[in-house]
Amino acid sequence: MSEKTPFFVGYLPVPQGLRRFLLVAVLGVIALFGVVGLVIGSTQDAPEQSGFRFDYGRQTVTGVIEMTPYPILRVTEGNDLIMPGKTLMLAGQGKNGIDARTGPMAGGLATVTGIVLQRGTIDMLQLLPGQRGIKVAEGEAQPIETEALGRWKLAGEICDGKCLNGAMRPGRGLAHKACASLCLLNEVPPVFVSTQPVEGREFMLITGPDGTPLPDMAYDFIGQFVSLEGDLERRGDILVLRMDAATLEVIPQ
Amino acid sequence: MSVKYIPVQWNRNKWIYDAVMLIGVILFLYLFLFVSPEILSHENPINPQIHNARAFGACAFIMLTVILCIGPLARIDRRFLPLLYNRRHFGVMTLFVAITHASYILNWYFAFSSSNKFEALLFANTSYGQLAGFPFEVFGVFALFCLALLAVTSHDFWMKFLTPPVWKRLHSLVYFAYVSVVAHVSFGILLDQQNHVFTVIFVGGALSVAGLHAYAAWLEYKAGDDIGSNQGGWVDICDASEFRDGFAKIKILPSGERVAVFNQGGNLSAISNACAHQNGPLGEGRVIDCLVTCPWHGFQYDVTNGRSPAPFTEKIPTYNLRLDGTRVLVDPVANSPGTYVEPVPLPDVVTKEVLV
Numbered sequence: 250m251s252e253k254t255p256f257f258v259g260y261l262p263v264p265q266g267l268r269r270f271l272l273v274a275v276l277g278v279i280a281l282f283g284v285v286g287l288v289i290g291s292t293q294d295a296p297e298q299s300g301f302r303f304d305y306g307r308q309t310v311t312g313v314i315e316m317t318p319y320p321i322l323r324v325t326e327g328n329d330l331i332m333p334g335k336t337l338m339l340a341g342q343g344k345n346g347i348d349a350r351t352g353p354m355a356g357g358l359a360t361v362t363g364i365v366l367q368r369g370t371i372d373m374l375q376l377l378p379g380q381r382g383i384k385v386a387e388g389e390a391q392p393i394e395t396e397a398l399g400r401w402k403l404a405g406e407i408c409d410g411k412c413l414n415g416a417m418r419p420g421r422g423l424a425h426k427a428c429a430s431l432c433l434l435n436e437v438p439p440v441f442v443s444t445q446p447v448e449g450r451e452f453m454l455i456t457g458p459d460g461t462p463l464p465d466m467a468y469d470f471i472g473q474f475v476s477l478e479g480d481l482e483r484r485g486d487i488l489v490l491r492m493d494a495a496t497l498e499v500i501p502q
Numbered sequence: 503m504s505v506k507y508i509p510v511q512w513n514r515n516k517w518i519y520d521a522v523m524l525i526g527v528i529l530f531l532y533l534f535l536f537v538s539p540e541i542l543s544h545e546n547p548i549n550p551q552i553h554n555a556r557a558f559g560a561c562a563f564i565m566l567t568v569i570l571c572i573g574p575l576a577r578i579d580r581r582f583l584p585l586l587y588n589r590r591h592f593g594v595m596t597l598f599v600a601i602t603h604a605s606y607i608l609n610w611y612f613a614f615s616s617s618n619k620f621e622a623l624l625f626a627n628t629s630y631g632q633l634a635g636f637p638f639e640v641f642g643v644f645a646l647f648c649l650a651l652l653a654v655t656s657h658d659f660w661m662k663f664l665t666p667p668v669w670k671r672l673h674s675l676v677y678f679a680y681v682s683v684v685a686h687v688s689f690g691i692l693l694d695q696q697n698h699v700f701t702v703i704f705v706g707g708a709l710s711v712a713g714l715h716a717y718a719a720w721l722e723y724k725a726g727d728d729i730g731s732n733q734g735g736w737v738d739i740c741d742a743s744e745f746r747d748g749f750a751k752i753k754i755l756p757s758g759e760r761v762a763v764f765n766q767g768g769n770l771s772a773i774s775n776a777c778a779h780q781n782g783p784l785g786e787g788r789v790i791d792c793l794v795t796c797p798w799h800g801f802q803y804d805v806t807n808g809r810s811p812a813p814f815t816e817k818i819p820t821y822n823l824r825l826d827g828t829r830v831l832v833d834p835v836a837n838s839p840g841t842y843v844e845p846v847p848l849p850d851v852v853t854k855e856v857l858v
Contacts, residue, residue: 255581256788256795257583257584257587257797258795259513259516259588260513260515260800262514263515267581270581271584274582278522278523278568279525281526281568282526282530282561282564283530283533286530286538286557286560286564287537287538289534289538290534290535290538290541290557292699293538293553293556293697294694294696294697295542295545296544298545342614343615345614345615418546418547419552422693422694423690423693424690424694425611426627426629426635427612427622427627428611428612431611431612431615431617435615468629469629469635470635472635473634473635
């Protein structure tokens with residue numbers, strides 16, 4: 250140590266020759282924290298348009314339940330906001346699907362109550378718990394029309410439908426992968442976000458082939474930019490992509 | 503210095519140190535949490551829980567970066583040594599900020615399911631065989647575990663209990679924690695950014711830590727302590743005329759230990775260069791009130807016997823000295839800690855030069 254450097258001892262007063270230097274260092278540390286906090290905080294990416302529509306209030310509609318195997322509802326008796334003919338993905342509260350509740354009702358009419366989540370062309374209804382959320386409705390159910398759209402090769406991202414629809418903002422990407430996996434493991438409907446619109450829609454429900462759930466191997470690719478092939482079909486006003494697991498591959502970015 | 507263990511030995515400088523760091527952290531969080539949303543004005547704002555998690559996570563990273571920059575800065579310019587003085591408190595503060603970050607993450611991304619959130623943290627993402635999509639959360643968990651271990655063992659009781667060398671090795675875990683934090687961020691949020699301002703700050707911070715450590719190591723390599731030459735079983739320190747009153751000369755002994763030979767009022771005494779507290783470099787200290795004072799935390803020793811003044815009980819090894827003409831030689835075999843060694847007076851011809 251230079252013999253001229255003032256010698257600091259913690260339990261003694263700060264030497265005169267060090268005071269100005271330490272004052273500058275103190276102000277520098279405080280300024281560093283302030284500037285960095287403000288800069289990082291104010292340069293975060295804007296989440297995309299999505300979210301719970303609490304402003305709509307609870308919505309009650311009746312329709313046909315179908316398991317794709319993930320539950321969807323084709324609305325037959327709607328209201329001012331949800332018109333007949335609309336197709337809704339269904340989920341429970343939190344990171345929970347409702348397969349156990351909708352399974353016995355598949356193909357039949359049901360009245361559902363919950364909060365709408367909107368993301369572009371695809372909507373989801375988060376049901377209230379128990380009978381308040383879903384109950385069998387009287388009447389004859391007409392099967393949902395299915396239109397085969399052929400085999401497609403698409404590029405995009407596998408997400409969980411609930412977070413993508415705005416339960417979380419942001420609700421996609423690699424930083425969100427564990428959360429999306431947890432949602433999908435708990436049977437929340439998965440959604441594929443295509444980089445290019447298909448039949449005018451960039452969001453589509455994604456399943457395994459022949460009406461099976463999302464294949465286990467697909468979980469490793471959640472949140473990544475991937476390409477895959479599959480059979481596309483229109484169910485009501487949403488698209489369902491039956492993916493072929495063997496064609497799934499990561500696209501380098 | 504303390505003769506008994508108390509939670510914190512507060513003094514004015516420690517209060518000032520903690521206040522400055524706390525002001526910095528509060529300013530960071532205030533601007534991030536409350537001012538930046540106004541600037542962002544997102545039509546669909548980021549969820550408050552995610553915004554909070556990011557604020558506390560970014561703050562913990564900056565705190566850890568500053569903590570790790572202080573060490574090399576103090577080696578490059580000794581005027582930064584006061585920033586080292588109470589760094590442990592800043593480390594404990596970092597743990598609390600990091601725990602807050604982890605709490606927001608656990609209670610948001612891993613909650614709301616039928617599974618226990620701690621279990622969900624372990625099983626939700628198991629893609630360990632790939633880089634993109636790797637479960638980066640494990641790096642954060644490891645870093646948090648390290649920070650907790652360091653905070654819990656930060657008190658001097660643990661240093662005494664574990665011994666300074668073991669304690670120092672244990673606390674070098676902070677470097678593993680930092681590398682783990684870098685991996686946590688690199689495999690997580692960094693891969694999702696469209697705006698790369700944070701990326702630049704993050705990379706800049708990590709490079710600052712690495713660069714400052716490399717530069718300090720290079721300076722020590724270029725101008726560090728010399729290895730003393732062997733003179734018939736004794737180690738040559740320097741010519742007696744090179745000593746200044748109240749200062750030391752440091753040499754590396756064949757064993758690798760460093761010896762500090764002090765000139766106190768024209769008398770030479772040799773002690774271990776490593777302070778009994780945290781292995782601080784005693785030879786870079788000063789003699790204050792007839793006692794060698796460590797530059798890191800102010801622990802003091804009598805140079806003739808290596809003992810702290812009563813009622814303190816710290817002891818360090820001493821070394822035997824002799825003169826060969828005007829050359830100062832030291833016996834490389836250390837005496838037991840606290841052993842008195844008769845000081846060796848500087849030769850008359852040198853004394854006149856030194857004390858004039």
